[in-house]
Structures are given as structure tokens and as C-alpha cells.
Amino acid sequence: MNIKAICVGAFALSVVGGVAFAGVLDEPSNMQPFFADSGMKTMKSSADFETAWKATPKGMQVSMMKECNDAAMSKPHAQFCAQLFALGHHS
Template identity: 90%
Template sequence: MNIKAICLGAFALSVLGGVAFAGALDEPSNMQPFFTDSGMQTMKSSADFEIAWKATPKTTQNAMMKECNDAAMSKPHVQFCAQLFALGHHS
């Protein structure tokens, strides 16, 4: 019975914890202001990108910067992070 409960608990935690792997760069509502289209395929110009960045809440900016500075997390968002770094926003 204890092993069954432990396995069930571990499974439940892994299912619930899977949501935690999605980061700020994976959240469409965070990323949409930086794109010109609803499919988020075309980045805004540098000037419009910077305006969108300044309008982003500081906590979201910090989370995005943390992910852009992490090679594994930023891999699917190379274009966004490159644009952010071009504005001088990197550590």
C-alpha cells in the first residue's frame, strides 16, 4: 500500500509540475506585444520592440531576461533574445 501511494503521489507531482516548465517566454500574452502578427511570426521593428519592452511589467522583464540568459530556455526564442540583447538588455 505504501509503495502504491508513493508512486501515485510521484505521478501526481510530475503531472502538476509539468506546468512549471513553461516560462515567461512561452506565455503568449507576454510575447504578443513584440510581434506584428497574431501568429507571432514577425517581430516588430527595433523602436516598437523597445516600446513594448518598456511597457512590460518589471517582474515579467526579469523573468524574460533570466530565460534569455539561459541557453536551454532561450533556444526556441533566439530571435526574441537577440533583439533584446541588441537593445543592450543582457547581463
């Protein structure tokens, strides 16, 4: 096999694979409504968080809850998931 073809193939798989592992919690546009600052470091108050949650489309809510219930996916988003679970949104 040609080494160039192998390298290009490996690169293509890594790019495609990386996109496949990104979840809804990794998308800034999905998470921004739950944060009080543009740098997404400070969560909104419980009341504002709940308001943002209710404004989130149902399909997105299901995806977010699914990721929060997955230990590996939720780890980088522990603060968000803890706030979600505090509202009683877990299974």
C-alpha cells in the same frame, strides 16, 4: 502498492512538473506585444520592440532577461532574445 495509485501519482507529478518548467517566455500573453502578427511569427521592428519592452512591467522584464540568459530556456525563443540583446538588455 496498488498499480492504480502509482499511475495516478505519476500522472499528477508529470502535470505539476510540466507547469513548473514553463517560463514567462512560454506564455503567449507575455510575448504578444513583441510580435507584429497574431500567429507570433513576425517580430516587430526594433523601435516597436523597444516601445513594447518599455511598456512591460519591470518584474516581467527581469524574468524575461533571466530566461534569455539561460541557454536552455532561451533556445525556443532565440529570435526574441537576440532582439532583446541587440537593445543592450543582457547581463
